[in-house]
């Protein structure tokens with residue numbers, strides 16, 4: 340970018356303090372948690388934007404995009420930068436569009452739909468919703484920091500998904516507004532099925548500026564931790580609770596030993612050499628759950644009320660991709676995969692992987708409901724990384740035995756999972772970003788308009 344680009348772009352916003360040129364700050368705003376992957380770490384460590392702009396409204400975004408379109412300047416949108424795959428890391432410099440100031444909850448409707456700006460923190464939305472008798476259907480374990488827009492742009496599901504499916508299921512995202520990257524940027528409203536044009540496109544096909552997201556009635560939750568002698572026993576009990584719709588639950592997570600040994604602040608609720616399950620269960624069912632766990636041979640190591648995101652310990656802080664974080668803290672050689680095991684052949688698939696890879700793979704299971712209503716053992720297994728070739732052998736074996744893998748070691752929408760096979764996100768990019776300036780390099784099947792063949 341030239342000095343005149345920077346001056347002109349700074350003039351697009353009403354306060355020059357919201358245009359950041361300090362290289363260190365811009366680099367910080369160009370990063371996410373890509374370093375969870377040793378492969379992405381190598382690829383992305385030196386990538387940075389050149390200027391960070393922090394618009395406060397849609398008009399400022401439109402002015403920025405109009406200038407960038409005319410002058411061929413790349414734009415990469417940033418929510419809170421908690422993504423794992425370098426989703427928000429600019430590959431070709433340009434503008435980091437940091438939406439930090441667009442963080443207003445407009446309303447929560449009486450039937451439980453939140454209308455908000457993109458950078459409302461999920462934790463703020465959860466707390467506000469609970470005050471009004473609702474709660475999020477599902478959220479990532481990064482809830483405190485992560486933004487709603489970033490979740491739509493790059494996330495998939497998390498706590499709550501065992502009952503409500505992923506973010507893209509069951510019409511959780513009701514509607515959104517998106518700003519296009521054209522000579523005259525438009526604000527386009529997408530509703531119903533049309534939200535899938537934009538969801539999980541990593542900000543490559545428009546900037547989401549307004550969101551309608553469905554909530555669910557709030558539940559009084561409790562947390563429970565249960566230890567079992569073997570992974571098989573723990574998995575069997577966890578599966579029973581996860582798949583039986585009589586249990587009202589938000590979280591059913593199973594860890595193979597030695598994963599719990601990485602949870603330094605809560606070692607008192609782990610048991611050496613034992614597998615562990617963490618539950619969020621309706622408080623009204625806690626006593627029943629404890630009895631069922633003990634009858635199945637488990638030891639209940641924690642049973643306590645959940646009083647919100649400040650509950651200590653907060654078991655969800657050790658689940659979903661936070662598990663990987665605790666493991667990396669203990670041993671930097673750990674990395675991870677994202678898998679979906681079969682609801683019927685799961686045990687056989689575990690056995691095959693163990694037979695080939697032994698303790699190079701450690702099972703961390705997150706039960707989740709799919710869009711068809713079936714609960715499956717989703718998984719974010721830990722992997723002891725040695726070489727890229729070895730990691731790819733593991734991915735190949737998974738796929739050959741029917742275990743789906745959303746590869747977290749690639750930096751493009753198509754390779755990372757959740758890309759629509761009907762090319763919806765790509766077709767939308769061709770309409771909304773014909774020059775390919777939004778987060779360029781991340782949607783690899785895209786060709787700029789003049790070369791497009793679709």
Ligand SMILES: Cc1cc2nc3c(=O)[nH]c(=O)nc-3n(C[C@H](O)[C@H](O)[C@H](O)COP(=O)(O)OP(=O)(O)OC[C@H]3O[C@@H](n4cnc5c(N)ncnc54)[C@H](O)[C@@H]3O)c2cc1C
Nearest residue numbers: 418419420421422479486488489492493494495542547659
């Ligand atoms: C420890 C840890 C645990 C995690 N656990 C989970 C989990 O349980 N479930 C899960 O799904 N994810 C998880 N993640 C990934 C990530 O935290 C979530 O996906 C989160 O919702 C991303 O939100 P963000 O605001 O940080 O987005 P960012 O990282 O800032 O952005 C994510 C992507 O969305 C794009 N984007 C951001 N805002 C917009 C917008 N307004 N319009 C268009 N595009 C936009 C960005 O360009 C980027 O491509 C985890 C990550 C970490 C590090």
